[in-house]
Amino acid sequence: xxxxxxxxxxPWLGRxxxxxxxxxxxxxxxxxxxxxxxxxxxxxxxTGGNSNCGxxxxxxxxxxxxxxxxxxxxxxxxxxxxGLSQFSTLNEQTASRWTKRSIxxxxxxxxxxxxxxxxxxxxxxxITRAGWxxxxxxxxASFESTPFCQVDGGGRxxxxxxxxxxxxxxxxxxxxxxxxxxxxxxxxSFYNLLDLMVGDAPVYTWSAKGTIxxxxxLSVGDKVSTRVFDTKGERSEFQTRITVASASEGVAxxxxxKLASQVNAEQVLLRAGQQAADGSISPVYGxxxxxxxxxxxxxxxxxxxxxxxxxxxxxxxxxLASEYTIVGGKLSIAFNVTAVGELDVSATVxxxxxxxxxxASVSLNNSGQTLTIALNQPAAGAHQLVVKGTPKAGGxxxxxxxxxxxxxxxTAYDYVFPNGLASYKAGTRVLQNKTGRVYECKPFPYSxxxxxxxxxxxxxxPGVGAHWxxxxxxx
Numbered sequence: 001x002x003x004x005x006x007x008x009x010x011p012w013l014g015r016x017x018x019x020x021x022x023x024x025x026x027x028x029x030x031x032x033x034x035x036x037x038x039x040x041x042x043x044x045x046x047t048g049g050n051s052n053c054g055x056x057x058x059x060x061x062x063x064x065x066x067x068x069x070x071x072x073x074x075x076x077x078x079x080x081x082x083g084l085s086q087f088s089t090l091n092e093q094t095a096s097r098w099t100k101r102s103i104x105x106x107x108x109x110x111x112x113x114x115x116x117x118x119x120x121x122x123x124x125x126x127i128t129r130a131g132w133x134x135x136x137x138x139x140x141a142s143f144e145s146t147p148f149c150q151v152d153g154g155g156r157x158x159x160x161x162x163x164x165x166x167x168x169x170x171x172x173x174x175x176x177x178x179x180x181x182x183x184x185x186x187x188x189s190f191y192n193l194l195d196l197m198v199g200d201a202p203v204y205t206w207s208a209k210g211t212i213x214x215x216x217x218l219s220v221g222d223k224v225s226t227r228v229f230d231t232k233g234e235r236s237e238f239q240t241r242i243t244v245a246s247a248s249e250g251v252a253x254x255x256x257x258k259l260a261s262q263v264n265a266e267q268v269l270l271r272a273g274q275q276a277a278d279g280s281i282s283p284v285y286g287x288x289x290x291x292x293x294x295x296x297x298x299x300x301x302x303x304x305x306x307x308x309x310x311x312x313x314x315x316x317x318x319x320l321a322s323e324y325t326i327v328g329g330k331l332s333i334a335f336n337v338t339a340v341g342e343l344d345v346s347a348t349v350x351x352x353x354x355x356x357x358x359x360a361s362v363s364l365n366n367s368g369q370t371l372t373i374a375l376n377q378p379a380a381g382a383h384q385l386v387v388k389g390t391p392k393a394g395g396x397x398x399x400x401x402x403x404x405x406x407x408x409x410x411t412a413y414d415y416v417f418p419n420g421l422a423s424y425k426a427g428t429r430v431l432q433n434k435t436g437r438v439y440e441c442k443p444f445p446y447s448x449x450x451x452x453x454x455x456x457x458x459x460x461x462p463g464v465g466a467h468w469x470x471x472x473x474x475x
Contacts, residue, residue, distance in 0.1 A: 257288070317336070
C-alpha cells in the first residue's frame with residue numbers, strides 16, 4: 001500500500017497556528033458606518049448641526065447594537081443610542097431637540113458612508129407612524145412595523161459609500177426614519193436616526209432680535225423671562241419664563257441654555273440659540289441669540305431677571321440694659337445676639353460725639369451668642385449701641401440702634417457681682433455690671449438665696465436672674 005507522506009509540523013509551530021486561529025476567530029468585526037445623506041442625528045452632532053450631544057460627536061459611526069429589530073435589538077427608549085449608555089443623550093426626544101433635514105415624500109436617496117465596510121445582510125428603513133408623538137421617547141410603537149425600504153446586501157462587502165433609492169411614504173411635518181444596517185457575519189446591526197421635515201412645508205427665515213446674556217449666576221427661586229415686542233408694544237402671549245430650581249441651574253451658562261431650550265419648546269415664531277451655517281438654530285451653554293420669524297411682525301426681544309424675595313433675616317438683641325455704671329473707670333457691656341438666618345453680626349458702642357468706644361463681632365447661622373464689649377475710657381453720658389447683621393448670601397444689611405446711658409456709681413456697694421459670693425448676707429450690696437445698678441440682699445429668710453449662683457445656675461443673679469427679686473432689692 002502506498003502511503004502519502006504528510007508534511008512535518010514542529011510541535012511549537014502547530015501550537016502557534018492553533019493559538020493564531022483561535023485569536024483570529026475571537027477578533028471583533030470592526031464594521032462601522034452612518035447615514036451621511038440626509039445626515040443622521042449622530043453625524044449632525046459631529047458637524048455642528050446638533051449640540052450638547054456627548055461623545056457621539058467623536059464617533060457617529062459607532063451606533064452598534066444587537067440585530068433582530070423589531071423583534072429584538074435595542075430596547076424601547078434606547079433606539080437612538082443603539083442601547084449604548086455612552087450615547088444615551090441621543091435618546092432625548094422633543095419636537096425641537098434635534099435639527100431636521102427637509103425632504104419630500106416619494107423618491108429619495110439615502111447614502112451610507114462606511115469607515116469599515118463589512119459584509120452585509122441588508123439595509124432597512126422604518127418611518128414614524130402617522131400621528132406619532134414627537135415629545136415622547138422613541139419606541140417600537142413610534143415606528144411602522146414594516147420597513148418602507150429594504151435593500152439586500154447579499155452577504156457581500158459593499159463599497160465605502162452606498163446610495164439607496166427609496167420611496168418615502170406620504171407624510172408631512174416632522175418625521176423620524178430609523179435606518180438599520182445589518183452586517184452578515186456578526187450578530188450586530190447599526191442603528192441610525194434621521195430627523196426629517198417631510199412635505200412642502202414653508203421655509204422660514206429668521207432674524208436675531210435679542211440676546212440671552214449669561215451675565216450673572218442666579219439663586220434658587222430666581223426667574224428669567226423673555227419680553228417680546230412688536231412696533232406697538234409688548235406681546236405677553238409670546239413670553240417664556242423659567243424658574244431656577246437648583247444651584248446648578250443657577251450657574252450663568254446653565255440658565256441661559258435652559259431658557260433658550262424652553263423658548264424653542266414653547267414658541268413657534270421664536271427660536272433661541274446659535275445659528276449654524278445650514279440655518280439651524282440650537283441652544284448652547286452660554287450666550288444665545290433670540291431669533292424671530294421674519295413673517296411674525298415681532299420687533300425685539302428683551303430678557304428680564306426677577307430675583308426671588310430674600311429670606312426673612314433678622315438679628316435679635318436681648319439682655320441689654322438701658323443704664324450702666326462705670327466702676328473704677330472701667331465698664332464692660334454684655335448682651336445676647338441671635339441671628340435669624342446666616343449673618344455676620346457686629347456691635348459697636350458710640351458716645352454722643354460719635355466716637356467708637358468699643359465693638360465685637362460674630363458669625364451666626366440661626367443661632368445666638370453672648371457678646372461682651374469692653375469700653376475704651378468710658379465716660380458718663382448718652383451712648384448708642386449699633387448692631388448690624390450682614391447676610392452671608394448678600395442682600396440688605398439689617399441695622400438696629402439702642403440708646404444707652406452711662407453713669408458713675410452713686411450708691412455705695414460692697415462687691416462687684418459675683419466677687420465675694422460666699423460672703424453675701426442680709427444687707428450686702430453688690431454692683432451688677434450687666435445693669436449698672438446696685439442691689440441689696442434681702443433679710444432672712446430670703447438672704448440664703450443671695451449666694452446661690454453659678455455660671456449654670458443664675459436664677460437669683462441680681463437684676464437679671466429669673467427670680468432675682470426673691471433675693472435682692474434694687475437700689
